[in-house]
Amino acid sequence: MVVSEQATKNVTLTNNATTAITIDSITGLTGVYTQNTTNSSCPVSPNNLAAGASCIIAVNLTATALGSQPGSATVTYNPVGTATTSNVGFTMTATADQPVTFSASAIAFAAQFVGTTSASKSIVLYNKQNVPLNISGITVAGTNPSDFAITSLCPTVPASVPLSPTALFR
Numbered sequence: 001m002v003v004s005e006q007a008t009k010n011v012t013l014t015n016n017a018t019t020a021i022t023i024d025s026i027t028g029l030t031g032v033y034t035q036n037t038t039n040s041s042c043p044v045s046p047n048n049l050a051a052g053a054s055c056i057i058a059v060n061l062t063a064t065a066l067g068s069q070p071g072s073a074t075v076t077y078n079p080v081g082t083a084t085t086s087n088v089g090f091t092m093t094a095t096a097d098q099p100v101t102f103s104a105s106a107i108a109f110a111a112q113f114v115g116t117t118s119a120s121k122s123i124v125l126y127n128k129q130n131v132p133l134n135i136s137g138i139t140v141a142g143t144n145p146s147d148f149a150i151t152s153l154c155p156t157v158p159a160s161v162p163l164s165p166t167a168l169f170r
Contacts, residue, residue, distance in 0.1 A: 028074035
């Protein structure tokens with residue numbers, strides 16, 4: 001997962017008892033986790049989890065730092081009229097892996113007569129972060145960079161929106 005992006009981890013809970021259990025609650029999420037009740041499938045009281053059956057506890061994490069993000073949840077269940085608790089542990093690892101990407105690493109232009117200007121070409125910039133990306137400038141590099149011009153600059157790329165700065169050959 002990438003820092004600042006939300007990810008969901010599914011933790012499987014299996015009833016290894018020979019009888020059904022009633023799950024009274026799933027609480028006490030630790031770390032920077034929250035329960036994703038929409039994607040969780042564990043039946044909560046008065047419903048039962050059959051003997052040998054499994055269900056999913058879905059947890060969300062929005063990492064604020066790189067590295068391992070350990071967490072746990074407390075499951076309270078009632079196997080035979082007595083409340084019992086178990087801790088379920090899980091870990092997600094946050095990376096800084098490409099929060100901003102491009103649709104291509106270069107633009108190829110066809111042959112052009114001297115003194116004429118080509119049609120514009122675009123590379124799409126994808127901001128995968130949950131925050132806007134501020135661009136202070138775009139630099140043309142390579143052979144004869146002065147033969148090229150940036151014709152469209154996106155000074156701010158909104159969160160989760162692709163934008164297309166354009167360039168031309170002159």
